[in-house]
Amino acid sequence: MQKLAIQGGIPLRGEVRISGAKNAALPIMCASLLTRDTLQLSNVPDLHDAATMRKLLVQMGVTATAEHGTMTLCGAQVDKLEAPYDMVKTMRAAILVLGPLVARFGEARVSLPGGCAIGSRPVDLHIKGLQAMGATISIEHGYIHARAKRLKGARIFFDIVSVTGTENLMMAAALADGVTVLENAAREPEVVALADCLRAMGAQISGDGTDTVTITGVEKLHGAAHRIMPDRIESGTFLVAAAATGGSITLTDTRADILETVLEKLTEAGARIRTGGDRIHLEMSGRPRSVNLRTAPYPAFPTDMQAQFMALNAVADGSAMVVETIFENRFMHVQELRRLGAQIAVEGNTCVVRGVDHLEGATVMATDLRASACLVIAGLVARGETVIDRIYHLDRGYEHIEAKLSQLGANIRRIK
Numbered sequence: 145m146q147k148l149a150i151q152g153g154i155p156l157r158g159e160v161r162i163s164g165a166k167n168a169a170l171p172i173m174c175a176s177l178l179t180r181d182t183l184q185l186s187n188v189p190d191l192h193d194a195a196t197m198r199k200l201l202v203q204m205g206v207t208a209t210a211e212h213g214t215m216t217l218c219g220a221q222v223d224k225l226e227a228p229y230d231m232v233k234t235m236r237a238a239i240l241v242l243g244p245l246v247a248r249f250g251e252a253r254v255s256l257p258g259g260c261a262i263g264s265r266p267v268d269l270h271i272k273g274l275q276a277m278g279a280t281i282s283i284e285h286g287y288i289h290a291r292a293k294r295l296k297g298a299r300i301f302f303d304i305v306s307v308t309g310t311e312n313l314m315m316a317a318a319l320a321d322g323v324t325v326l327e328n329a330a331r332e333p334e335v336v337a338l339a340d341c342l343r344a345m346g347a348q349i350s351g352d353g354t355d356t357v358t359i360t361g362v363e364k365l366h367g368a369a370h371r372i373m374p375d376r377i378e379s380g381t382f383l384v385a386a387a388a389t390g391g392s393i394t395l396t397d398t399r400a401d402i403l404e405t406v407l408e409k410l411t412e413a414g415a416r417i418r419t420g421g422d423r424i425h426l427e428m429s430g431r432p433r434s435v436n437l438r439t440a441p442y443p444a445f446p447t448d449m450q451a452q453f454m455a456l457n458a459v460a461d462g463s464a465m466v467v468e469t470i471f472e473n474r475f476m477h478v479q480e481l482r483r484l485g486a487q488i489a490v491e492g493n494t495c496v497v498r499g500v501d502h503l504e505g506a507t508v509m510a511t512d513l514r515a516s517a518c519l520v521i522a523g524l525v526a527r528g529e530t531v532i533d534r535i536y537h538l539d540r541g542y543e544h545i546e547a548k549l550s551q552l553g554a555n556i557r558r559i560k
């Protein structure tokens with residue numbers, strides 16, 4: 145089990161390049177199943193989840209080569225229409241092969257994702273949507289078995305806004321017979337990125353980025369080249385780390401227009417932010433002020449930034465209310481922060497964080513991807529050494545994080 149050891153108290157300073165977005169790359173990799181042609185991707189992040197997704201696609205018969213941020217995928221020889229439990233259990237996003245497989249091959253067997261640390265996370269909306277498009281679906285021995293001669297366009301209403309639900313059905317609808325309308329669809333920038341890639345492949349999609357997406361199915365899709373958008377959550381994570389440590393950093397290869405609520409909250413906490421082109425600059429002097437947060441679907445404050453801001457609030461001046469409305473168990477980082485001296489009370493999906501003037505380093509354990517980012521930020525501000533265990537969670541979603549943080553002056557090292 146690998147660990148990270150961090151000596152806290154050093155303000156982050158310097159410049160860091162933001163990698164391609166994990167949550168854009170994963171669905172776009174699955175789009176390779178929709179065509180016999182080649183999908184040429186660039187700015188693909190070097191992440192554990194991207195490697196897992198590539199392994200899954202290769203074992204289905206996709207040829208997929210990756211080097212230095214490019215990935216070339218070709219679905220011409222797909223011959224296994226299954227996503228096995230041992231792959232799905234480590235990465236919930238594997239569910240994203242379901243829509244493309246049924247759309248192009250008329251059949252799929254995809255393991256139900258187990259629960260995960262941040263909640264039960266069912267896939268009932270993915271299944272309901274495919275059934276509305278004419279798929280026959282049965283659940284056998286923990287697998288979703290879906291069949292359809294040819295999917296038909298349908299009007300589908302999402303009871304709950306679902307990012308991968310919207311993405312799965314958008315891909316399924318791209319090859320369906322007729323028009324599909326997704327109502328109460330997710331508006332995340334990663335949904336728009338997938339739509340951009342599908343349009344480049346010949347799909348007819350409009351309304352992506354709003355709560356109503358319309359897809360007119362076509363007979364076939366062709367290959368395309370697509371550059372993965374910057375990771376807004378990685379960007380937010382580095383900005384919060386700089387704010388918490390009272391530093392001054394510049395992000396490059398990023399986008400400010402998809403981080404508005406995060407930048408607003410950082411400004412409210414006392415950070416001075418300048419944006420321009422593909423750069424965001426943040427300066428913070430003195431102690432941050434506490435900021436109240438309420439997570440909600442895009443464009444509201446992102447649930448994937450909640451844990452990182454909890455670390456900021458833990459050492460801020462004042463008290464903050466943090467409300468998590470997306471997942472029922474996304475406070476796993478609270479008990480670990482308490483080990484570092486944080487004062488946090490939890491009541492259901494609400495936390496009250498009373499800022500303390502400093503945290504004390506200790507050994508803590510990562511429980512999920514964004515909780516581990518929270519603990520890294522806490523370790524960067526705590527006095528003395530913090531050791532974070534189970535950092536495989538971190539490697540799923542942050543490319544070379546200790547190299548990037550060291551480049552910004554942090555004292556951080558990986559312990560085998």
Ligand code: EPZ
Pocket residue numbers: 166167170236237263264265266267268269270271304305306307308309447448470471472513514541
């Ligand atoms: C995506 O997960 C992201 N993952 C998550 O990022 C992110 O936290 C989440 O969206 C919310 O923004 C990827 O894009 C790969 P949902 P997803 O379907 O699509 C419920 C990270 O840290 N729901 O939008 O799985 C669900 O339980 C990860 O990078 C149903 O009830 O999330 C949750 O409460 C973590 N039935 C809510 O909807 C369904 O069929 C939102 O889930 C689907 C979802």
